[in-house]
Amino acid sequence: MEAFNDRNVDNxxxxxxxxxxxxxGWGKFKRAMKRTFRGELFVGLWVVLREMIKFxxxxxxxxxxxxxxxxxxxxxxxxxxLWESEAERCIGCGLCEKICISxxxxxxxxxxxxxxxxx
Numbered sequence: 001m002e003a004f005n006d007r008n009v010d011n012x013x014x015x016x017x018x019x020x021x022x023x024x025g026w027g028k029f030k031r032a033m034k035r036t037f038r039g040e041l042f043v044g045l046w047v048v049l050r051e052m053i054k055f056x057x058x059x060x061x062x063x064x065x066x067x068x069x070x071x072x073x074x075x076x077x078x079x080x081x082l083w084e085s086e087a088e089r090c091i092g093c094g095l096c097e098k099i100c101i102s103x104x105x106x107x108x109x110x111x112x113x114x115x116x117x118x119x
Contacts (some may be wrong), residue, residue, distance in 0.1 A: 092119040 022028045060067055094108040112118040 090119050092117045 019031075022031050092107060094107055094109075097107050098106045107119060109117050109119050
């Protein structure tokens, strides 16, 4: 309990000047102007204007242009082939159902007599 009563607050601490809250309208206006027109405002405006002046168009005209797809992108899938006949076959993984935006694909799967998944 003595450690809490004998606190040495003079080591490494300094007092912060806290301004009193303004009570008049003019004082409130001055405080608002001081907070508004600091350097951060002008730095932010300069960054925005600099980017606008460059005129680098970052928009992709989607139907005509398409962004390149990375090699690790997993949403695009391909049909698997059967080993015996080399024919493409849906394996019922459900990925097309999961990535369909409009939820228009629904898959029902069951196991057939050859112990294979049938869609």
